[in-house]
Amino acid sequence: MRKKEKNIIDKEAVDRYLNNKGSKADQEKIKNYFASTDRWAELESASLQFWKQIPEELETEGYDEDRLLDRINHLLRLEDAKVSVEKRRRLKWFTYASRIAASLFIPLLLLCYLQWSGYFEEQQAGAYSSVYSPLGARTNFHLPDGSEGWLNGGSTLHFPAAFSGEYREVQLEGEAYFYVKSNPRKPFVVTTGNIRIAALGTSFNVNAYEGDKTNSVTLETGVVELFEAKDQKLLETLGQLDTGFQFIYFKDLDSYRTQEVDVKKITAWKEGKLVFREDPMTEVVDRLNRWYNVDIVIEDKKLETYVFRATFQDETLDEVLKLLQFSSPIKIRETGREMLKNNTFGKRKIFLSSK
DSSP: OOOOOOSSOOHHHHHHHHTTOOOHHHHHHHHHHHTOGGGHHHHHHHHHHHHHTSOTTOOOTTOOHHHHHHHHHHHHTSOOOOSHHHHHHHHHHHHHHHHHOTTSOHHHHHHHHHHHTTHHHHHTTTOEEEEEEOTTOOEEEEOTTSOEEEEOTTEEEEEESSOOSSSEEEEEEEEEEEEOOOOTTSOEEEEETTEEEEESSOEEEEEEOTTSSEEEEEEEESOEEEEEESSSSOEEEEEEEOTTEEEEEETTTTEEEEEEOOHHHHHGGGGTOEEEEEEEHHHHHHHHHHHHTOEEEEOOGGGGGOEEEEEESSOOHHHHHHHHHHHSSEEEEEEOOOBOTTSOBOOOEEEEEEO
16 A cells, blocks of 8 residues: 655654754755645744754854855855865755754755755756836846846846856847847847847847837947747848947838937937937837826827927926927827726826827
8 A cells, every 4th residue: 555645844854964964865855845845834843843952052142143144145156066075065064054043944944955055956947037117117137147238118028047058048028228248159149029139249229019010129339140030940140230220120011121320319218318319200109108108199190290309308298298299280188097997097098189
């Protein structure tokens, strides 16, 4: 008859392990137990029993919990050496920490060792993280390889917990500015829609909102290689982009072109500036909607051909709308905010028409 699985951690194995008397089998038991996160409540119960066995006369005066935790966190970040001497040092430090930290919980101590030994890194292989920037905001991000950048409002960036493959690949939905840390042996690849951007040590801007008719890549420094994904396996080279140039992909037409641009104007958003230079009203409205998290609608088609030139930094939406009225024959009408099903109010809705 099959033995029923124990519902609580093997306390004797834990005691042996913490007292540096555990065998390899004890270590495997503890690792296997931690692999099931739904047993933490049982582990806490076992930890309480261990706590009660600590002698009252154990010297704890002057114990600084924050300092100990900082020390543990610092040691956890040390590079993992592939020699048995280093492994013995790890075990020695773990045993030492378990003895001096009378007010630390057993789960914390075991968690520290398992993380230090690389166990959780193995379990988390392939794990992904995401950064989201809400509409009306701009968000700074940092990647595992030291690269960094900014996300514009309504954008999401997906990236792995560690770049372990042949490429440093991230997925973008929306707009982002990247400052890529150089690594000639492992190219940095941005995937967005069916366009791939490959860089080594470069700074560039990618605009790829899902609802827009175009995607664009603007190069500030370095060189990037552009590809179009025909399917999951086939990539077609679109060529290199030089500094100061912009690549524009027309999604509906499946065509593209490159043009020289004012890079500072394109990337000014990451500094909190809205810069328009003879831009059509349709583009102005799209950017205002994301910047201020509103819903501006062009009612009169004639307005779509109007161009706009201005720079905004700290102006409110109402101040921007006043300037629009002053510089163009535009009439503005605003309706009250609509009550949503969750009892919250929707965005401001503003309609533009000709005077």
